[in-house]
Amino acid sequence: MTGPDRGRVGLWLVGACGSVGVTSTVGALAVRAGLAGRVGLVAEQPEIAAAGLPPLDDLVIGGHDVATDSLLKRAERLAAGGVVPAAILPAIAADLAEVEGRLRTGYDPAGDEPQGAAVERLSADLVAFREKHGLERVVVVDVASTEPPADVVDGGPLAGPEALDAALAAGESPLPTSSVYVLAAYRAGCPVVSFTPSPGPRLPVLVALAERAGLPWAGSDGKTGETLLKSALAPMFATRGLQVNAWASYNMLGGGDGATLADPANAQSKLTTKAQGLEAMLGHPVDGPMHIDYVPDHGDWKTAIDHVSFEGFLGVRMSLQFTWSGCDSALAAPLVLDLARLTLRAAEVGETGPLPFGFFFKDPAGSTEHRLGSQWEELVAWCGRVGRVGRAGEAGQEAR
Ligand SMILES: NC(=O)c1ccc[n+]([C@@H]2O[C@H](COP(=O)([O-])OP(=O)(O)OC[C@H]3O[C@@H](n4cnc5c(N)ncnc54)[C@H](O)[C@@H]3O)[C@@H](O)[C@H]2O)c1
Numbered sequence: 001m002t003g004p005d006r007g008r009v010g011l012w013l014v015g016a017c018g019s020v021g022v023t024s025t026v027g028a029l030a031v032r033a034g035l036a037g038r039v040g041l042v043a044e045q046p047e048i049a050a051a052g053l054p055p056l057d058d059l060v061i062g063g064h065d066v067a068t069d070s071l072l073k074r075a076e077r078l079a080a081g082g083v084v085p086a087a088i089l090p091a092i093a094a095d096l097a098e099v100e101g102r103l104r105t106g107y108d109p110a111g112d113e114p115q116g117a118a119v120e121r122l123s124a125d126l127v128a129f130r131e132k133h134g135l136e137r138v139v140v141v142d143v144a145s146t147e148p149p150a151d152v153v154d155g156g157p158l159a160g161p162e163a164l165d166a167a168l169a170a171g172e173s174p175l176p177t178s179s180v181y182v183l184a185a186y187r188a189g190c191p192v193v194s195f196t197p198s199p200g201p202r203l204p205v206l207v208a209l210a211e212r213a214g215l216p217w218a219g220s221d222g223k224t225g226e227t228l229l230k231s232a233l234a235p236m237f238a239t240r241g242l243q244v245n246a247w248a249s250y251n252m253l254g255g256g257d258g259a260t261l262a263d264p265a266n267a268q269s270k271l272t273t274k275a276q277g278l279e280a281m282l283g284h285p286v287d288g289p290m291h292i293d294y295v296p297d298h299g300d301w302k303t304a305i306d307h308v309s310f311e312g313f314l315g316v317r318m319s320l321q322f323t324w325s326g327c328d329s330a331l332a333a334p335l336v337l338d339l340a341r342l343t344l345r346a347a348e349v350g351e352t353g354p355l356p357f358g359f360f361f362k363d364p365a366g367s368t369e370h371r372l373g374s375q376w377e378e379l380v381a382w383c384g385r386v387g388r389v390g391r392a393g394e395a396g397q398e399a400r
Contacts (some may be wrong), residue, residue, distance in 0.1 A: 007136035009054045010129060011340045012190070014181045015144030016063025016103055019083070019255055019300055020195070020222075022074045023329035024143070024336040025061050025099055026084045029092040032057045036088065040334040042359075043341050051383035053341040054348075062102030062129045064122065064181070065144070071100045081299040083329050102129060106144075109177045116168035122184035130188070139343045140185040141193040141336055142178055142200055145256065148265035150176045150199035158205050161212065175203075182206050186213045191347045193339045194219030194365075195332070202365065211353055216346040218339060218355040221362040224331035225324055226251060226304035227277075231372040233308075233320075234281035243311040246287040247278060250305045254298030255328060262294035277362075277370030302328045335360050342383075349389050356382050 011028075013021045030036035038044045043053055072093060079086035089096075104125040107118040130138050157167030157174035164183075167174050175183065178198035185192045186209050194200035194217070201210060201217045210217050223231065226249055237244050253261060261267045278288050308320040339360055346355050358364030359375035369375055 007134065008058045008060055009344050010133065010135040010138035011059045011061050011337075012126060012129065012138050012140045012185075013061065013063035013336075014106065014140060014142045014178075015065055015196075016061075016099075017065040017067040017069060017071065017074055018143055018145070019074075019078060019257070019329040020143040020332045020336060021063060021065070022071060022078060023083060023333035025071065025096070026075050026078070026088070026092065027333045028056060028059055028061060028337055029095045029099075030084075030088045033088075033092055033095070035091055036085075040330070041338060042335065043338040047380040048338070048342075048383050050387040051342065051345050052387050053345050056337060056341065059337070059340065060102075060129075060133045060135060061099050062104070063099075064104050064106035064125065066106040066108045071096045071103075078300065078329065083300045083327055107177060107180050109173075114168075114171045115173040115175055115180050116171065118180055119168065119184045119187060122181060123187040126185065126188035126190055137344060137347055138188070138190045139193060139340045139347070140181065140190045141195055141340055142181060142198065143195050143332075143336060144178065144181075144198070145260045146196050146266050147176055147178055147198040148263075149268055150179075150203065158203060160205060161209055164205050176200075179203050179206055182217075183209065186210060186215060189213065189215070191215050191343045192217040192219075193336075193343050195222045195336055195339070197221040197363065207353075214350070214352050216343060216351040216353060216355050217365070218343055218346075218357045219361060219363070219365045222332050222335050223360060223362045224328065224335065225302050225326045226306065227362045228372070229304070229306070229322065229324060230278060231281065231370050231375070234278060235371040235373060237308075237310060238282050243284070244282050244286050244308060245311060246289075246307075246309045248288070248307045249290045251290070251292045252295040252298055252303045253292060253328075254294070254296050254302075255300045257328065258294040258296070258298070258302075261292055267292050280368060281370050300328050300330075302326050345386060349386055351386075 015021050042048055075089055078084045079089055126138060157163050157172055176199045178200035182192050182201045192201050201219055279285055304324045306322050311317055354366030356378050358367045358369055359379045
């Protein structure tokens with residue numbers, strides 16, 4: 001329910017037609033219609049709800065994509081793969097069509113649109129969405145395909161906001177695609193969540209622009225499977241004084257994400273974010289070979305097989321092996337909805353810069369903390385603080 005003095009808010013998905021984008025949309029519509037429960041939504045837990053989050057029912061969804069398939073077709077494909085229940089689709093078909101009507105053409109780096117023009121166009125789409133639906137604010141969440149790591153050089157067009165403006169005005173295209181969307185969001189006054197390992201808001205020039213615009217942002221790369229397990233288990237070994245000697249991981253991915261990561265350049269971004277933190281959590285170097293394979297037959301299911309070799313008292317050698325088979329989009333979609341509501345609340349109370357939402361991410365922006373328990377405590381503390389303050393302007397400083 002919208003509060004008496006609270007307006008509706010928007011969720012803009014970059015990559016709206018992908019598995020995570022569609023599952024997030026179908027999930028939000030199904031929960032709103034009373035056709036699905038709230039299992040998996042972190043924001044429904046009392047410690048997080050204490051932040052005074054905008055209700056899930058208030059999210060108006062729109063987005064950008066370069067794909068042209070209809071959302072219903074994509075949803076039917078996900079239903080056929082067992083990711084979303086097929087039975088709910090007829091009941092939300094009209095709502096899905098409404099979301100479809102709010103989708104706009106994304107920026108295709110293979111096309112000939114200069115980035116300056118793309119930023120203006122994407123930003124105008126966001127402003128039009130906000131105005132047309134009378135939204136108080138809109139959060140932009142990147143759930144588009146993973147890009148290769150950015151080749152960021154010091155100086156040049158990315159040296160700072162002025163150099164970037166000049167390069168865009170001169171028709172240059174110096175930004176990674178994900179960062180084009182982030183710049184467009186900031187120009188439209190929208191906070192950002194980067195759910196992918198792509199550079200997005202992490203480029204120093206964009207960090208500076210968020211600060212200048214007084215906007216909060218969160219990232220990067222949703223923590224939904226093997227890395228989630230690592231961040232829960234590694235602190236256990238560390239606090240028990242057990243020495244981990246090697247942590248070998250093998251991942252099999254199907255679906256669109258798996259196909260994207262079949263390209264070694266794209267996979268490098270994912271391997272880099274997945275490798276974050278193990279040594280930091282264990283407190284010593286560890287041999288951690290990691291491998292990702294694309295196995296189309298797995299569809300939206302992701303399997304991680306891990307072998308942990310460790311040493312105990314008197315040098316006794318032991319091991320832990322686990323196999324995790326998770327439905328990727330079903331794990332990711334509730335986090336997208338949680339992060340959207342949390343980031344909208346952060347913007348409402350005037351927070352700026354990287355948000356302490358490491359609990360959700362493989363590569364937490366603005367933090368070196370990877371231990372799941374500590375990240376949870378940090379998130380709960382933030383929610384408690386923010387819950388005690390009012391709306392924008394009244395409270396920004398107090399919420400920090
Ligand atoms: N599913 C998870 O558990 C999980 C966890 C962490 C991160 N992620 C990340 O979320 C992202 C989405 O995953 P997915 O499984 O939905 O992938 P997907 O391949 O199903 O969807 C990606 C979507 O992005 C769109 N896209 C590609 N280029 C675009 C552009 N230039 N502009 C706008 N849209 C564009 C594609 O058309 C597609 O609809 C990936 O980057 C993935 O790494 C997923």
